Amino acid sequence: MILMDLNEQADRDFGRALRKARLxxxxxxLRGKSSGRCTSPSFDEVRGSLRAYNxxxxxxRVVDLEKIVGxxxxxxxxxxxxxxxxxxxxxxxxxxxxxxxxxxELPPVSLYKLGDAYFVEDGNHxxxxxxxxxxxxxxxxxxxxxxxRVDSARALSGAFSISxxxxxx
Numbered sequence: 039m040i041l042m043d044l045n046e047q048a049d050r051d052f053g054r055a056l057r058k059a060r061l062x063x064x065x066x067x068l069r070g071k072s073s074g075r076c077t078s079p080s081f082d083e084v085r086g087s088l089r090a091y092n093x094x095x096x097x098x099r100v101v102d103l104e105k106i107v108g109x110x111x112x113x114x115x116x117x118x119x120x121x122x123x124x125x126x127x128x129x130x131x132x133x134x135x136x137x138x139x140x141x142x143e144l145p146p147v148s149l150y151k152l153g154d155a156y157f158v159e160d161g162n163h164x165x166x167x168x169x170x171x172x173x174x175x176x177x178x179x180x181x182x183x184x185x186x187r188v189d190s191a192r193a194l195s196g197a198f199s200i201s202x203x204x205x206x207x
Contacts, residue, residue, distance in 0.1 A: 044139050048132040052122070055131070055170050059121035079118075081110045081150065081157045090152055090183040098146055101178045103169055106149065106156045120166040127163065134163045138171060151182040 085091070109116060115127050122131055137144055147161025156178070158165055168176050 044136055045132075047139065048135040051135050051170060052128050052131050055121050055166070056123075056125065056128075059117050059119075059123050062117065062119075062121070079108045080113060081108055081152075084108075084152055084155075084157075085150075085183060088152060088183075088185055090185045092184045092186055094182045094184060096151065096180040096182050099178055099180045100175050101149060101156055101180065102175050103165065103173065105154060106158060106165055106176075108155070109158045109162050110150065112158070112162045116162055116166055120162070120169045122166060131163050131166060134167045135170075138167050146177040146179045149178045149180050151180050156180070 106120070107118065115122065115124055117123055122128070134144070144164055147164050148159040149156040150159055159181075161178075165176060
């Protein structure tokens with residue numbers, strides 16, 4: 039068994055995660071499917087289509103990582119499965135990975151809840167590293183966004199149910 043220090047392990051983990059995302063996109067292209075299937079849904083588009091502008095703070099909760107489907111403003115940095123898409127996110131990703139190996143307690147991520155799905159407001163790298171290591175859930179500070187009208191509320195509860203496992207390649 040080859041022993042390596044934690045910095046080397048974090049470098050190796052990030053390289054694997056980046057290759058995994060690139061391979062997923064390549065496979066989709068070879069199958070004739072749009073690489074857009076790899077990108078996470080736009081938070082602003084989903085919120086706008088549901089007219090979900092009323093905020094209700096739900097506080098600290100434990101959230102299943104499979105229910106986290108997108109990001110607020112970082113959809114170009116992470117795919118739908120939260121693997122990194124760009125080398126530019128590497129340094130921060132590696133710092134979070136090191137904290138994971140060292141058992142450092144990190145603050146909860148901040149999430150918006152829309153229906154059954156969650157979008158990351160703060161903590162994209164933490165979600166990405168947790169998914170990479172197969173962690174089933176994460177502690178999160180949740181704010182639920184609810185529609186103003188009754189008809190929108192029905193649409194939110196019935197029509198919008200996205201999960202990362204539905205869209206994984």
